[in-house]
Amino acid sequence: METLSPSAGLYNEDLAPARERNWGGFSIFNVWTSDVHSLWGYYLAASLFLLCGNFTNFILAIGLGSLVIFALMNLIGYAGERTGVPYPVLARASFGVWGANLAALVRAVVACFWYGAQTAAASGALVALLIRSSSLMQFHQGTRLLGHSGLEVICYVIIWALQLLIIQKGMETVRKFQDWAGPAVWVAMLILAIGLCVKAGGFSFSHGIPMNMLLEKTRDAGVSGEPGSFWALMAVGATWITYFAALYLNFCDFSRYAKNRDAVKKGNLWGLPVNLIAFSLVAGVTTIAAFKVYGEVLLHPEQISAKFDSWALALIAALTFAVATLGINVVANFVSASFDISNVFPRQISFKRGGYIAAAIALVLYPFAPWEGNAAHFVNAIGATMGPLLGIILVDYYLVAKGNINVAALYQEHGEYRYEGGWNINALASAALGSVFSTFLPNLTNLLPPWWNTYGWFFGVGIGGGTYLIMATLRPRTVTAPTSA
Template structure:
């Protein structure tokens, strides 16, 4: 494959489309367990627990919460199989895949949107987990309060120490490459499971081994129940919609398409349902034991009287944060930034730049500003449905899985994906109005009842509009890309 990569590099004399990290993957080592581990890392975290607990707080019973989770994960499972197939068959990362529909330069539009979302949430997730560690450290050693009373740039000195610790640990993982990511995930997910099960057993014992799954603190009736379940299901899908765009960043390393599907099955519907069951059991347990629903697992852990358990819990939050951030918020911008300037930015440098930016935006200020979180990040998140709709319609309906792999790296105007000056005007023309519709649905207060459906509406609208705008046109000289495909030498 060395000669093949050289032939691709020769197609890009400008150095604006190719480097080794953006080239089709040559080593396919990821197994079903690798993708199962990806989903354990993405799911086993504070955010998922809080999401599940939040569905209970709005009025759903334990059983209804699980119904919402099962519907949402079923949709997510089939969507990720589609997204995973794109990466496994071509071996290319997300920003290169976006060149098929948006053009060789236009691909930077979806890539940078995804990167901005990921970098901001990377910082916010790190901050939230560091605050959980602060709570546990203060519980372990109250004398640390003196460092909590002093602040710098809006964050306490203890908060800074915990934030920088998590920031450095995550950087150590990502800068070692995708194989290091795979090895970390292989053991991180099960560790978090063990601690969550331990906390659940402790709460069950305090509750007298009786957790009423039909309990609701704000009972809903009739159509409100159905609406609540469906809202929860589509909110779940929207939460992980970022992965639909860039799942090919992971599946490009898959041994086979079957390994992706099996890993997705055990990692999404099965694992998510099990983790949700533990989370909702713990949430209901806090109502039984403490008289109120506690939606933050760190606050539950802080009530454990054993110091050793608290230390283990603090380590768990660190591992969980690294896991979810690497999967959802770190790998993608590393590739996305590399795509902007491949000649000088590789995967490792893209990861370092992402980490530095996540620090510089001071995420504690972002998180405390509802305008930023709800409107800026929420608006950008609404764009993801239309982006995936355009890419999926192009790959599966228009090109029918047949692409010209070599032309993804061809920078001259004879390339199939050059379109008009490197941009596909039809993709952009479809994206702007459909993204606007999705953003309005997600952000306008008067449309709160349908806000959770902004993602699927945007996806369908963009997919249909793009299909009609482009029509069915498979090039007769296109290369059929298969897992075992070999690139032909340059002419």
Template sequence: MAESIPAGYSPRLYNEDLAPAEHRRWGFYSLFAMWMSDIHSLGGYTFAAGLFAIGLGAWQVFLALVVGIVIVFLLMNLSGYAGQKTGVPYPVLARISFGTIGANLPALIRALVAIAWYGIQTWLASRAVIIIALKIWPGAQGLTENNFLGESTLGWLGFLLMWALQLVLLRNGMDTIRRFQDWAGPAVWVVMGLLVVYILLKAGWKVSFELQGGTATWGVGHAFAAAIALTVTYFSTLLLNFCDFSRFAPDRRSVWSANLWGLPVNFIAFSVVSVVVTAGTYQVYGKHIYDPVEIVGRIDSVWALLLGAVTFAVATLGINVVANFVSPAYDLANVWPEKITFKRGGLIAALIALVITPWNLFNSPLVVNLFLGGLGALLGPLFGIIMVDYYVLRRQHVAVGDLFRERGYYTYRNGWNLKAVGSFAVSAVPAVIVALVPAFDYLAPFSWFIGAAIAAVVHWAISRHDTSIAESVAAAAAAEPAAGRPPEALI
């Protein structure tokens, strides 16, 4: 790999996967399909209906979804534009604010969240495989009656199948992933369309939207604000690393258009369909069913079962690849670029997701709430620091080449920007406390916003007079018009 490193770049910081993107093949449709893959999942299906549980009515849930997803659209553009302009993935973008070595802190935090959910989502996808297997081979029921490390033989076989299928996507890196996303997301829309027609026909086109909900403990106003905040938090992982995908976009307009149609338009449409189907199940089956795989399993047709189960397995793999596979592949490559490529990073992430036996994580409230909840609370502060640094302090002027040099504008002190680390520490503590301590349940839904806001303000306050930032901005701004090309070419 050393022969391909440009002059002046460090092998500790550079490999071809982390380098600014040269081939910009992720146009409008590929990014739009990526959002379909992310949203058209079992989690996305149950999310909208789940908001009724916090004590909101149908119109309030709908309005909260609209407001929340518009906020997501605006914030996602920030990450997307940065990736498209610089051409670099999330861990390299984080070097701008945290330093060339310090960027491993935000990268590994994001990777830990992704790997845990990578394993969990793979296991959830395997549930659809088991439904298919038992429908076709009823005799396989005996394989579900033993237990090894918390899972049956059939469970292990289903999990390993889904686990292996995702590794196939590593074959040609991001290009294979792009081709997979191009059809995976739309495929779910086809099945969802058939499912909503089936449920409405069985219900006689009579559906009540009075879904079973909870009580608004602190009033409807708080519940409405919480629903908006939860909608934003649902996308908190990709708010950090959407640049992993937008770096391959040919222009900013492609990013904006794909985000518009993929987030507000597609998310709201899919949420409405999900609520309609869930509401219809009460009329048909006498109870609200929030799992579409279970609904498909009740259809008295092997072909319908196969179509539905396969599609929702693909849907789960789709969100897994987008939210939990690509990110750790880049994040781990960033730790040791000389030895770890994107493909090797993905393989390492997959192996870790295998050995942690994710069903044991998912079935442990302590692990899910404390470990994953605590890590999730850290994503807001990271977003606040990285975005205020890029847009406010540097005004989008970055000397991209210095992101790969041992001595440059982003070396700071031995590769660490202690101001960014300090901002993170100051904001992470209240974010985690609000997210996890029961006494702050009132504020818990807003932990992402609290962490992001504190981090952004603190980082801006202690860095706004930093002379090194002013020097890097001046150098990058001066180079851009001279080159006549976007900053990704300034290497």
């Protein structure tokens, strides 16, 4: 797919439509194994399990939420497969050739936050392994640096640097890495679950965790009602869907390399509802078994592995989960931020340089650790910022443009997507209104009820997308016939 006379300020080789499309269903599937199989993914699943009250409720809430995720990923994935362009370039169709920079930077900032959170989780697994040594435990407890222990800082920097090596070779190396990392963590997860079930004396769907402990562990989740209540289950489903808010936007960064639409659908089917439910099931079983063995509610797998008597088992668990977390960071955060930042200054910043900038920002954020605290609250607060963007892009692509995108014009400063000086006022106004209700009012004021935070992303999608559809009807743009590309 070639572009016709691209403008220099809108084009570089990394942002160009994908020329090689050799990703089959397995590679798309492993986008999701890399994205889901992480320490943060496990932590969130285990946390949500507590809110469900029992295993049946957990599978029901996670299962229905996973079907919604599957449907949304197909919508954005098909757009990427058809056009062959990454997220910030696709956003030009709805936000304008320059307005898309705003949408790209919002996604890039979120990627930097998540990059730091995932790197911290991976380094935490390494710390949990190393402090089994008495001398390193002493160093860990006695040395402070940047608000963390000296050992935590060292491990964070090591994990941070390892990720830079993966991205240096480009997207094909990313694909090969995720094809290996995703399945590897399944092996470690199953070993962990089976080993704990054996120690617990068998497999059980009954968690036996007292209600007072459930209330203690879920008190900061912002959910009304006791664990297992209707509103708690609604919150579980909403948080699970919101967890993927970032990937809804930039899944086209990967689906653009797919062989065909069928590869996207098959990869999503096995990687999302099937894989998500199975992963969550294993996380729940592991949480139950760990409680029966140790008498504690352990939400982090590295907390469990730290209790292993065997150094070898602890080493395998720590390294596998660290590698898996590197996988999600590369897929969900490095790739997205690289394309997003490159889109703003395509002549000066390549895909690799964009990734380096994102990594540097995550390193600066580390002393402040904004990701520490309640998992559900962090996921919902971060995810809500992207709801309006998704609503606008999907409404524009499917309802306004009817799936007809002039790919060549996405790279032309004075082409079809120039709108008002390169900015689509309809999209900007809709995004602003959606953000007021999804992000600013619930997170910065007390004007809205506490439960609003849990559903902020949904309000953003609905208000942003709905407003855009109304404005596009009242202020339609002149559409030229799409050219072949």
